[in-house]
Amino acid sequence: MMLNRAVRSLVCVSAIVGGSLLNGCVERELIATSxxxxxxxxxxxxxxxxxxxxxxxxxxxYYDASVRLDGYETKKVVTPVVAPPWLWFPFDLVTELLPITIRDEHRVEYVMEPTTAAMTEPAGMVERGRELRGQLQSGEFTKVKPPTTRPATKATTKATAKPATRSE
Structure with a gap:
């Protein structure tokens, strides 16, 4: 009787696990709008x-996201996509084995800012480029250092030892 119960339990568990491998899963979807x-x-x-x-x-x-559109400033953000609590350990083991399909949707919205005429004006762009170049060249590690010259060294000659000869 005890063995019969164990076999039935094993059959039930294998049916649940086998069915979940065929039917159950988590569908993950990222939806982005701007x-x-x-x-x-x-x-x-x-x-x-x-x-x-x-x-x-x-x-x-975390995803490094960049969103671009002509006439708008490029938006660079780090977008976190965090698992819901029911997909954290140890709950994820049960969730992944359930014989149903679970949907996990993450929605992200990006609000774009229009560029100003001053930002796209060629003369203004050149001036901002000069300012940035000045900032880069004034940094501690980017300063141009004069080349160093090594003092000339005299070639030293080594005394050569004569091989000893054997006298017999």
Missing amino acids: SPSGALVTANGHEISRTPMSREFQWYG
Whole structure:
């Protein structure tokens, strides 16, 4: 009787686990929008899509996002994508094995600021470039150092030892 109960329990557990491997999972989706829409989204150096966008992802963490649109300032932000508590250890073990599909949506909105005429004016851009170059050249590690010359050294000659000869 005890063995029969153990076998039934094992069959139930294997059915749940086997069914969950076929049916259950967590679908992760990142949804990004911008105001105005149509901005190009780049994450960790890879172009993703234009907003509004929806993309599946596998890994939680922090993404270096860049959002660009003509006529607007480029927005560079670190976008956190944090796992919900039900996907933290040890709860994630149960969640991943449930025989249902669970959706995890992360929504991100980027508000773009329009560029001013002064920012895009060629003369203003040249002047800002000069200012930045001056800041770079005045840094402690970027100052141009005069080349150092080494004093000439006299070539020294080494005394050569004659090999000893054997006299017999």
